[in-house]
Amino acid sequence: MEFNEAILSYDSVDISYNGQKVVKDVSFQLHKGEILGLVGESGSGKSTLIKACMGILGDGGMVTRGDIHFGQKNLIDLPEKELRQIRGADIGMIFQDAGASLSPIRTVGDQIIESQMAHGKISREKAKENAFSLFEKLNFREVDRVWNSYPFELSGGMNQRVGIAIALLMNPPILLADEPTSALDVSVQRQVVEEMIRCRELFGTSIIIVTHDIGVVSAMADTVLVLKNGEMMEYGKASEVLNNPQNDYTKLLLSAVPKLVRK
Numbered sequence: 265m266e267f268n269e270a271i272l273s274y275d276s277v278d279i280s281y282n283g284q285k286v287v288k289d290v291s292f293q294l295h296k297g298e299i300l301g302l303v304g305e306s307g308s309g310k311s312t313l314i315k316a317c318m319g320i321l322g323d324g325g326m327v328t329r330g331d332i333h334f335g336q337k338n339l340i341d342l343p344e345k346e347l348r349q350i351r352g353a354d355i356g357m358i359f360q361d362a363g364a365s366l367s368p369i370r371t372v373g374d375q376i377i378e379s380q381m382a383h384g385k386i387s388r389e390k391a392k393e394n395a396f397s398l399f400e401k402l403n404f405r406e407v408d409r410v411w412n413s414y415p416f417e418l419s420g421g422m423n424q425r426v427g428i429a430i431a432l433l434m435n436p437p438i439l440l441a442d443e444p445t446s447a448l449d450v451s452v453q454r455q456v457v458e459e460m461i462r463c464r465e466l467f468g469t470s471i472i473i474v475t476h477d478i479g480v481v482s483a484m485a486d487t488v489l490v491l492k493n494g495e496m497m498e499y500g501k502a503s504e505v506l507n508n509p510q511n512d513y514t515k516l517l518l519s520a521v522p523k524l525v526r527k
C-alpha cells in the first residue's frame with residue numbers, strides 16, 4: 265500500500281521525565297490510512313512516545329527537543345486548551361483497559377450518549393442513532409442488551425469493544441492504541457484487531473498500535489518502528505522489518521515468535 269499525505273510527523277523528538285531522557289531522537293511519519301506498529305520491550309518508551317502528541321505525559325514529563333506536527337499545527341507549542349480540543353475529536357486513544365474506564369454505575373448506553381454530548385451539540389436521539397449505526401458496522405451482537413447493561417454485566421472483552429466504539433464515535437482521523445488487546449482472551453483479541461482494521465477500511469483512520477505482540481503487528485501494520493531504550497532500532501515497511509530484519513535487536517525480538525505468525 266502506498267501512502268501520500270502525512271497526518272502526524274515526529275521530527276527528532278527527545279522526551280524526558282524529571283530531566284532523565286527516555287526517548288531519544290525519534291522521527292517518523294504517520295500517513296492517512298496507515299497503520300504503524302510500535303514495538304519494543306517493556307520500558308523502551310512506547311507509551312511515552314504516543315502520550316507526547318496528546319500532551320498527557322504528566323508531571324515531570326516533557327518533550328525537550330524536536331517537533332510533533334499534526335497537519336500544520338506543532339503540538340509541542342499548543343496551549344492546553346487547544347490540545348484538549350484535539351484529544352478525542354482529532355486524536356482518539358484506546359488504552360489497555362479502555363473498558364475499565366467506563367463508569368460502573370451507569371449503563372453503557374448512557375455513557376456512550378454522554379461521551380458524544382461532551383464533545384459537541386448533539387441530541388440524545390442522534391447520539392444513540394450514531395452508536396447503533398457504528399455497532400452494526402462493527403458487527404456487535406445483542407446491541408440492545410449491550411446498550412442497556414452496566415459494565416459489570418458484560419465480559420471484559422465486550423467492555424473493551426465498547427471503549428473502542430466510544431473512541432471511534434468521534435470518528436478521529438488518528439487513533440492511538442496502547443496495548444489494546446493484551447488484557448483480552450485470544451479470540452477477543454482477534455475481534456479487536458479486526459475492528460481496528462475495519463475502522464481503517466471504513467473511515468480511512470490512521471492508527472498507531474503499541475503492542476508486545478508481533479502477531480498483532482504482522483496482522484495489521486503497514487509499517488513498524490522498533491524502539492529500544494528510547495532509541496529507534498529499525499523503522500520501515502512491516503513486510504521488510506518482519507521478514508528481513510536488519511537490526512540485531514529486531515532479530516532478537518522476532519526470534520521469540522514462531523515463524524508461522526510472521527506470514
Ligand SMILES: Nc1ncnc2c1ncn2[C@@H]1O[C@H](COP(=O)(O)OP(=O)(O)OP(=O)(O)O)[C@@H](O)[C@H]1O
Pocket residue numbers: 281282286304305306307308309310311312313321322324325
Ligand atoms: N510518569 C513517569 N515518570 C517518570 N518516569 C516514567 C514515567 N512514565 C514512564 N517513565 C519511564 O520512562 C521509560 C519509558 O516508559 P514507557 O512506559 O514509555 O515504556 P513502554 O515501552 O511503554 O513500556 P511498557 O511496554 O511496559 O508499557 C521507562 O524507563 C519508565 O520507567
